[in-house]
Structures are given as structure tokens and as C-alpha cells.
Amino acid sequence: MNIVAQDLIGNGNFEDGNFGWNFTSGGSSVVGEEEVIIRNKYCKIYQTEAIYQPVPLSSGKTYTLSFNTRSSLGGTLSVMKQNTNDTYWSIKIYPAPGTEWQSETHPFRVETNWEGPLVIHFRAAPGSPDRFLEIDNVSLLEGTNPRSIAAAPPATTTTTTITTTVTITTT
Ligand SMILES: [Ca+2]
Numbered sequence: 706m707n708i709v710a711q712d713l714i715g716n717g718n719f720e721d722g723n724f725g726w727n728f729t730s731g732g733s734s735v736v737g738e739e740e741v742i743i744r745n746k747y748c749k750i751y752q753t754e755a756i757y758q759p760v761p762l763s764s765g766k767t768y769t770l771s772f773n774t775r776s777s778l779g780g781t782l783s784v785m786k787q788n789t790n791d792t793y794w795s796i797k798i799y800p801a802p803g804t805e806w807q808s809e810t811h812p813f814r815v816e817t818n819w820e821g822p823l824v825i826h827f828r829a830a831p832g833s834p835d836r837f838l839e840i841d842n843v844s845l846l847e848g849t850n851p852r853s854i855a856a857a858p859p860a861t862t863t864t865t866t867i868t869t870t871v872t873i874t875t876t
Pocket of ligand 1: 718719720745746747841842
């Protein structure tokens with residue numbers, strides 16, 4: 706039987722503006738870009754600023770986070786305890802200069818020592834003010850291999866998919 710996982714992120718494509726997301730200061734915002742046919746909304750995060758959204762995660766379960774990024778600045782994606790600096794899981798988002806969106810997919814496991822309320826937290830790296838961490842189509846699904854690839858950006862843009870293979874050798 707094929708069970709479709711429920712996406713735990715709300716308004717991950719930012720088409721409802723700021724709804725569902727919290728901003729650490731006033732500078733970052735959801736903005737619109739003009740496409741040939743489609744107007745796409747995404748989130749533009751200024752250097753050192755962050756956005757986050759509370760997520761209901763269960764201890765011992767594995768989830769897969771996916772998103773599109775067009776960062777010229779880079780940053781971090783973390784799972785944190787809300788309103789603290791307690792970071793339980795984190796990955797780097799590397800700069801990807803240019804106008805094309807990239808697709809990223811990252812599984813993680815919720816360990817028993819993770820204390821809620823947990824949030825998904827995007828922070829832009831420090832950098833010059835004309836650079837941004839741009840994100841869109843944030844999705845959080847239970848499991849390691851769900852239909853977890855971030856939704857395709859509008860047809861007028863091209864997506865580059867980066868696949869990383871990790872080989873573990875035991876001696
Ligand atoms: Ca969008």
C-alpha cells in the first residue's frame with residue numbers, strides 16, 4: 706500500500722507570504738519574482754538573519770527536509786529548540802551564485818535528547834549586504850526516502866540537483 710506522507714511544513718513555498726514562518730528581525734522578507742508567466746514567491750534572508758517554523762517531530766523517527774536554494778551567501782539549516790541556541794542537527798548551505806535554483810534533500814533522525822518545542826531554522830551566513838540566502842519549496846516529510854525532492858521551481862527556471870553518496874566501510 707502506498708501511503709502519502711503528510712508534509713510537516715506549512716507554507717513551505719511562501720506563496721502565502723510570511724504565514725507560518727517567524728523572522729528574527731525585520732529585514733528578511735518574502736518577496737516576489739517576475740517570471741515570464743508565473744509569479745513565484747520565495748524567502749530572501751539577509752546576512753546573519755534567520756527564519757524558523759515550529760515543527761511536530763517525534764523522537765526516534767527519521768525525517769527528510771528538502772528545499773530549493775539560490776544562495777549567493779550560504780548559511781545553515783538547523784533543527785533547534787525554539788527560542789534557545791540549542792542546536793540538535795545542522796547542515797551548511799553553500800553559496801550557489803547565479804539565478805538558477807538548486808534542489809537540496811537532507812534526512813535526519815530525531816534523537817531522544819532533543820527537547821521541544823523544535824523548530825526548523827534557516828540562518829544566512831555573515832556577508833556583504835547585497836548577498837542573500839534565498840529559499841523556496843521547503844518540505845519536511847517523515848521517512849528517509851519519501852517523495853522528498855523539493856517541488857520543482859516554475860517551468861521557466863532550471864533546477865540543478867546535487868546528489869551525494871556516502872559509502873561507509875567497516876573494518
Ligand atoms: Ca514559491
